[in-house]
Amino acid sequence: MSSAENCGIEDQESNKCEVKTSNNEDPQDHNNHISPNNKTSKFLQLRRKLDWDSLKKTGKEWIKNPMNMVLLIWILCVTVSGAILFLVMTGMLNNALPKKYQREAWFEVNNQILNALFTLICLYHHPRRIYHLVLLLRWRPKDVHKLREAYCKNGTYKPNERTHMLIVVLLLNLNCFAQYALCGLNVGYTRSRRPAIGVAITISVAIAAPAIAGVYTIVSPLGKDYDTVSDEESQTHNHNVKRVKSLEKRLSFSLSASETSPQWSGGVLDFWDDISIAYLSLFCSFCVFGWNMERLGFGNMYVHTATFLLFCLAPFWIFTMAAINIKNETVREALGTIGLFLCLFGLLYGGFWRIQMRKRYNLPPSNSCCRKPAVTDCALWLFCCWCSLAQEVRTGNFYEIVEEKFFKKPEKEPDFGSGRGYAGQDSSSLTAGGDEVVEDNISCTGQLAMVDKGSSSRGEDATLQPPLQYFINREGN
Numbered sequence: 001m002s003s004a005e006n007c008g009i010e011d012q013e014s015n016k017c018e019v020k021t022s023n024n025e026d027p028q029d030h031n032n033h034i035s036p037n038n039k040t041s042k043f044l045q046l047r048r049k050l051d052w053d054s055l056k057k058t059g060k061e062w063i064k065n066p067m068n069m070v071l072l073i074w075i076l077c078v079t080v081s082g083a084i085l086f087l088v089m090t091g092m093l094n095n096a097l098p099k100k101y102q103r104e105a106w107f108e109v110n111n112q113i114l115n116a117l118f119t120l121i122c123l124y125h126h127p128r129r130i131y132h133l134v135l136l137l138r139w140r141p142k143d144v145h146k147l148r149e150a151y152c153k154n155g156t157y158k159p160n161e162r163t164h165m166l167i168v169v170l171l172l173n174l175n176c177f178a179q180y181a182l183c184g185l186n187v188g189y190t191r192s193r194r195p196a197i198g199v200a201i202t203i204s205v206a207i208a209a210p211a212i213a214g215v216y217t218i219v220s221p222l223g224k225d226y227d228t229v230s231d232e233e234s235q236t237h238n239h240n241v242k243r244v245k246s247l248e249k250r251l252s253f254s255l256s257a258s259e260t261s262p263q264w265s266g267g268v269l270d271f272w273d274d275i276s277i278a279y280l281s282l283f284c285s286f287c288v289f290g291w292n293m294e295r296l297g298f299g300n301m302y303v304h305t306a307t308f309l310l311f312c313l314a315p316f317w318i319f320t321m322a323a324i325n326i327k328n329e330t331v332r333e334a335l336g337t338i339g340l341f342l343c344l345f346g347l348l349y350g351g352f353w354r355i356q357m358r359k360r361y362n363l364p365p366s367n368s369c370c371r372k373p374a375v376t377d378c379a380l381w382l383f384c385c386w387c388s389l390a391q392e393v394r395t396g397n398f399y400e401i402v403e404e405k406f407f408k409k410p411e412k413e414p415d416f417g418s419g420r421g422y423a424g425q426d427s428s429s430l431t432a433g434g435d436e437v438v439e440d441n442i443s444c445t446g447q448l449a450m451v452d453k454g455s456s457s458r459g460e461d462a463t464l465q466p467p468l469q470y471f472i473n474r475e476g477n
Contacts, residue, residue: 064374067352078117085110108191109331112322116335118206119183122176123314127306129172136166151222158221165222171213178205187321262363262406265394268380268387274394281390286312289350292393296357297404304353311346315339347385351378357392361406 135143182202271278290305319339323332354377365373399406
């Protein structure tokens, strides 16, 4: 036992000595010795803190959005072309391009490509910016919510918000007009005759305007949190008004059941079901598309019409104009082909909104392409855009659209007194009138539903009987 105890005492003394020697080491040597381990441990802790499943899910959702993919391709094209332009300007490619005319050709080609890309992105954003400017100028209560969602932090009330939002919107519109002016200079003049002052001014304004707008949005009250007590009364009033309108719409369709499993109105190629809609979809595609999107609750009609028109036509014209000042015939043809290729892919804008329509209204998906409904919707618009648009319009006409839901239309009954057709008139069809007709018919339907409900308790009432005898006598005369 004594020998074991002595060995234990010796081990403890040796451990103490090791601890003392380690404490007597140079602090710098000690830090140098453990710093790699600390860095490795911090890196491992960071990896453990990251939610990889959430990142993968977010990445998949981001990729599924066609607009994000288009933006990513646009950024890659701008980066590549801008890098080549920078290398040519700084002389880093002098060995690869020893002759001056070669460097000038590469400079002009990439300059025109950048000009076309930035002009296209301004054209795509400009309809929405003009729409927001119109909303700011008229400043109606129903438009305030849209503007707050676009420019205010958390979409809440901000002090003097109209003035601040007007400054941001004006700067963004100035960015578009400056880019258009720069595009005119690049297209209208060759490189030797192009005014350097004009190019410098337009480039400076085109870059500074959106940058100032972004900083102003963050620094100004638009990017800050405020107590919304002062605006609580108006928000409560608007909420009550919305509840009343919602209740009126629900009462107006109290007799019609909500469609739990709606269906497309015919197949894609069944355009003979309503040949008038087929002709309108063929010859007025952009207008019909915008009208249908607004009716389905996806935004303003004019914004959708202008944006879809620009997606389908602007790339070809912009890239063709960019090739005017390029002397190389091969490059000219390449730019024209790229513009035509981008025009065809502009039809994916319709495919994207078809996906949104299918998801919102629970329409049945199709797995014809790669067993993925989203791919099928985009393929339908790429290869049969007019037929797809006609099917979407027919589907919207087949149902009543209330609060982003499809309702069965009431049965058609003759109305002998009002002369408006029948109570369940198709108020949302393409051949109907404007919004006033829709509201009138809906309210009329609601009155009929409420009267029918209370007729049993009130008994026979002369006001509830249709004036059939009057019209019989009138016809006899």
